[in-house]
Amino acid sequence: MNSSLNRRAFAAAMLGTVALAAGFGVTQADAQSRTLRLSHHLAPGHLVDVASHRFAELVAEQSKGAIKVEVFPSGQIAGLRQGAEAVQFGTVDFVWTDFGTLANWRPEYGFVSLPFLFQGDDHFDAVFNGDVGRELRDDVSKNLNIEALGYGNAGFRVIATSGKAVKEPADLKGVRIRVPEVPILVSAFKSVGANPTPMAWGEVYTALQTGVIDAVENPAEGLAVGGMQEVTKYLSRTYHIMTDVNLFVSNDVMSSFTPELQEAIRASAKTAVDEFNAKTREAAAGYWKQLSEKLETVEEPNRAAFQEAMAPVWKEFTAAAGEAGQGWIDRIQAVPAK
Structure with missing residues (x-):
């Protein structure tokens, strides 16, 4: 990924977020009352949207009000690819996107979208809940400056x-x-x-x-x-x-929080994404x-x-x-x- 200042400025300008309170330069003191933005490209009512609001509810609860998450559906602030790029720069805090989209920057991540690779839902669960999921989380963090908070199976x-x-x-x-x-x-x-x-x-x-x-x-x-x-x-x-649809957060945003608030975000994401996967399978x-x-x-x-x-x-x-x-x-x- 090209992380030049020109591309960083372009991504910020594209989203109209040159100076976000949830972006860079936020101190630990500011973190006592933070509003973060979550972007996804799907319509209100889609289970990704339901999971997004559930995540926001859990974060507010587990952070004891220190963090508020605002949800922007339907590509209001970023489409699928724009959101994937923006979260790498921290101009959007959270985004739901897929590894096929991340392949625009790291071609190897396109493996998830290969035709007929997965044998079914159980195979997806076994892959992403095991060693592969842990290795992939580390790899994406190192290469794209984002953390995978949860792996979603959209069907x-x-x-x-x-x-x-x-x-x-x-x-x-x-x-x-x-x-x-x-x-x-x-x-x-x-x-x-x-x-x-x-x-x-x-x-x-x-x-x-x-x-x-x-x-x-x-x-x-x-x-x-x-x-x-x-x-x-x-x-x-x-x-x-x-179809994978995963909840990502900027590493820069996460590192601006105390360890306790980071854990609140991760725990909230796990619950919301696990519920999403269960509901998606039931509703298919x-x-x-x-x-x-x-x-x-x-x-x-x-x-x-x-x-x-x-x-x-x-x-x-x-x-x-x-x-x-x-x-x-x-x-x-x-x-x-x-």
Whole structure:
């Protein structure tokens, strides 16, 4: 990551936060009454938003009012990529983002978004609650100046389209599909002949409504809460990529607090993220049902064909990420699902 003053100034200006009370230069004395900002890109009502408010509630309680967390949903102060950059500089205090987005600065972190890497929810839990999760937390802190407070599993991704049902990779040829600004997702959909279009989540509904794009992929919850069933016709349970959404904090912000307040933040995050993961798993079937009541669904697309078609993405990833990227893949594949 380039940590020059020019980039730091750019990130601050981009967010309109040149001088934040929650940013740099805050003394321990000031920490007696601090208001910190939490940014995420999802809509109010999404379980990430619920978890954000739960985290804010717990932090206020466990810090005995010393820390207040304000939640800004829907990319109000930063989109997915902007938030990931801003938390590295400390111009946003907390952000929910994924490792695929962090791969824009450290290519090896894109391993989490590799197609068909995770065997299921239990495998995700075993990986991130074990040694891999601890090693990854240390690595991100060292390389990007942020601390992973909790690893969230937002579910496996499905595809909603407006033109035709998706049963196999050939059905996506030429389809303009929205993807986040995650290099691996762009590559994954290029590999099946689609036209991946990186776009902020807040723009997707209108883009589908006006025909700028033909399709969108996301976990069922994201599609349902975002109202994508109103602007698409078909839904396919491809489960092509597992979606991580993790709560990060700037190292600079954390280091400005006493050890006791740091522990209050970490304990609050653990509770909020654990609750998020449990609720997401419980709600997955309900969100799929909600979508399927409005859309024509393909329950069992040819996942083996998708896995084969997207396999070249793994080689592309290791070519870019080198031994570091391959090392993370090896660690994950060595972890058995419980």
